[in-house]
Amino acid sequence: MIRNLNAKRSYSRLILLVLLLAAVVSSSTRMTVHAAISVPDNIRVALYVNLGTNKYQSITSIATLQSAGGIKLSWKDPQASFPVGSVPAGQGVRFAVDGYRALLLETTDLNAAIIVLKKVQASSSAAFVTQLTKSGKTVYQVTEGVYSSVAGASSALAKWTNAGVATGIQSLVSARVLGPWSVETGPYASAAEASAAADMIGNAGLDAYVALKPKDGALNYVVRIGQEKDATTLTAVQEAATSAGGMNVRIPAAGEPYAVVRTDMTYNGSANKPVSLYAIPSGAGAVLRADPEGAGGIQVIERSKRTYRGSMEMSVLNQTLAVVNDVNFEQYLYSVVGTEVSSSWPIEAQKAQAVAARSYALSTGLGFQIAHVVDTTNSQAYYGIGSENANATAGVTQTAREVLTLGGKVINAVFSSNAGGVTADNTLEIWGGDNSFLATNVQSPDSVAQTDKRDWYYVALPSGQTGYIRDDLLADSGQTHSSGAKLLNVISEGTAVRSEPRIVSTVEPIARVGSGTIVIQLNKVGENTDFTWVKAPMTPEQLLTALNKRAKTPITGPLLTLEVSKRGPSGRATEIKANGIPVNVGVPDNLRGALNGLQSTLFQIDETGRYTVLDGSGNSREMPSQGGTLQVIGSGGETRALTDQKVYIMDGKGNLRAATTSPQFIFSGKGNGHGGGMSQWGARALAEQGYDYQYILKYYYKNVTIEKDART
Structure with a gap:
């Protein structure tokens, strides 16, 4: 009996162990489901694209490319692709729209052309000197602009003529508007033959350029003659x-x-560096493609000289130049992850960012008409090879082709820098619509962004000014103000007093004070970071301008009061009132832009000009809505009108408060971004606590599955 009992217990233990193992395996966050999700090999990223009014616009008049290993050019259209030629290593090539331009000067003197060029470049990024052959001489045309209409170029011509940029320099022709209307001769067997023909025709005093043209299944060389502003003169040019x-x-x-x-x-x-410039017409569907030769990427001069993997495609959309980077999807993510999160963050945070970024990019489709995404935070930041790092690349490669899905579809896995400690409500506080996969009102460990940051004191100076001084530059004097507020002693000579609790090298301090200066402590706050922040005081005029850019119904000034009138479950503002009237700016997340670029909607407003005044008879007056002068009584009983902008009052709790005699507004808040989906700083903190990337993703995205492209 004893032997049989032990056998039953052993068998039971075995069954229990098997069940436990099964439970562990079934609940493990490391399981990745392989399904029919297809992650493409390449992604199209628009560096410059114009989708039209009130839509995404990133516009340039010119794109300049170069590569350390050289560039191979080709003509691409829906029917075929034709080789164009090569650009030597380190040499540039440029692209523009063949539109309307203001011709300011034509001269045989290059130095004279450069003088005019530099004058125009002082206020225009679309100034050009073009070399061509005319009447047996090399001449230089100075032009400005790439305009979509004669009217635009004519207005520019009048402006530059009135400014006298070419005054005193002899021009071979009168200033006029150039356009894309031309006649054509050819085709020619080679570029050299077309160039010789262009020189021959140019010797007759005509503007003549070699051009590429697809015809009958081949790319031909022709010569385009004339740069006319309309078709009326083409017969004479012919x-x-x-x-x-x-x-x-x-x-x-x-x-x-x-x-x-x-x-x-x-x-x-x-x-002094002549290069080829390819001018593409509007509406013809031409696409020129640049591929790097060798291992180096392609540098785009106008895009902060960043260098990118993959190819560049230049075309015209909505009469402006479009530049699209066609790049391997996973290599695109090397830069996105490297740009979006710090290289020092844990690998599990890198991996979480990689999967979120891959999912977001894949979910958008061709959301930008000729591209899937753009290179800015309108999609996700993508700054090319220079932003890649080994940690980010490892995060991408270790999660290769993994995406987040719900119901078999890739989710729009939005993320933000810092949720301010709590994620936004996905239905009420961001954009509305069905975002049920975004974790709502979830606590997020975002305060890690404040690690090792100093505190700052908000103080009143003897001059009456207010500002922020870093805590290590002050000491407790052991004394208090008559209001009960602490008096602090400045311990460093020339201490900077700043408008916000942070050092910004490009912003001058509002004041400097000497060692031994006594200041009054009004508040103590953390240094501005992605987690907590205070904005410098804003004037009613600044806010009114910003609000009326977004408000469905314009606000009539002056702006006297501004308050948060509704908040969502996480505490984010969902409605504001200006002068007591609700302001409709569309979805709640639009409040960030409408309030002059706030970091998040998790904010408070300090209306420094708003308070209640009681007179000697007990009558109250609401400021600033009930205006008029204020009178103060001195210690000797004398009265005077209060004309100072800054005043200090006791609030209802007996605290000293900095106020103003006219409206001003100070915003303070938590977080950076819309607050939906994954918080990047929160992901870092969770990774540092030992959680893996799958746990992190499922913490911020609910009811999702992590699926992997079945091809791998």
Whole structure:
């Protein structure tokens, strides 16, 4: 009996052990489901794109590319792709729209052209010196702008002419508007033949340029003659070009694709490095593609000289130049993760960021018409190879092709820098709609952003000014103000008093005070970070301008009061009132931009000009809505009108408060970003506490599955 009993117990233990193991396996966050999710090999990232009014716009008049290993150019269209040629290592190539321009000067003197160029460059990024052959001489045309209409170029021409940028310099032709209307001769067998033809026609005094043109399954070389502002002069240009020896001179139909090749003398702001500039027409669907030759990426000069993996495609959308980076999806994420989170953060935080970023990018589709995403925080920050690091790359490669799904679809895995300690309510506090996969009102360990940061004192100076002084520059004097507030002693000569509790090298202190100065402590706050912040005082005029850019119904000034009138479950503002009237700015997250660029909607407003005054008879007056002068009584009983901007009053709790005699507004808050989905600082803290990336993701995104592309 004893033997059988032990056998039963052993068998029971075995069953229990198997059940426990099964439970552990089934609940492990490390399980990844392999499903039919397809993660593409490449992603299209728009560096410059114009989607139209009230939509995303990132506009440039010119794009300059170069690569340490050289660039291979090709013409791309829906039917075929044709090689164009190569750009040598380290040499630039430029792209623009063949639009309307203001011709300011034509001269044989390059130095004279540069003088005019520099004057124009002082206030325009679209100034060019173009070299061409005319009347047996090399001439230089100075132009400004790439305009979509004659009217735009005409207005620019009048402005530059009135400014006298070319005064005193002899021009071979009168200043005028140039345009994309031309006649065409060719085709020619090679670029060299087309160039010789352009020189021959140019010797007759005509503007002539080599151009690329697809026809009959091949890319041809032609010469485009004239830079006319409309079609009315084309017949005369055609006759002149024929007389000059042009063959098969014709007036091309509107909409025919081409790319004019100009010799540009303004590469990278310099006038001594001639490079090719490819001018692409509007509406013709032409796409020029640049691929790096060798291991190096492609540098885009106008995009802060950043260098990118993959290829660049230049086209025209909505009459402006579009530049799209066609890059390997996983390599794109190397830079996104490297840009979005610090390289020093734990690997599990890197991995969580990689999966969230991959999911977000995949969920958007071609959300930007010719691109999936853009390179700014309108999608997610992407700054090229220079932002990559080994830790970020490891986070991407260790989660290769993993995405977050709900109901078999990839979720729009939005994230923000810092949730301020609690994530936003996904239905009431951000954008509305169905965002049920975003964890609502979840505590987030975001205060890690405050680690090792100093506190700052908000103080009143003897001059009456108020500002912030870092705590290590002050000491307790052991004394108190008559109001009961502490008096602090400045311990460093020339101590800076700042408008916000942080040091910003580009912002001058509001004052400097000497050692031994006694100041009054009004408050003590943490240094401005992604977790906690205070904005410098804003004037009614600043806020009224910002609000009326977003308000559905404009606010009539002056702005006297501004208050949070509704908050959501996490404490975020969902409605504000200006002068007692609700302001409709659309979805609650729009309040950040409407209030002059606040970090988050988890904020408080200190209306320094708003308080209640009791007179000697007990009558009350609400400031500032009930205006008028204030009278103060001195210790000797004398009265005087209060004209100082800064005043100090006791609030209802007996605390000393800095106030103003006219409206001003100070915002203080928590967090940075919309607060939905994953908090990046929260992910770091959870990783530091030992949680893996899958736990982190499922903490911030609810009811989701982590799926992996079945191809890997």
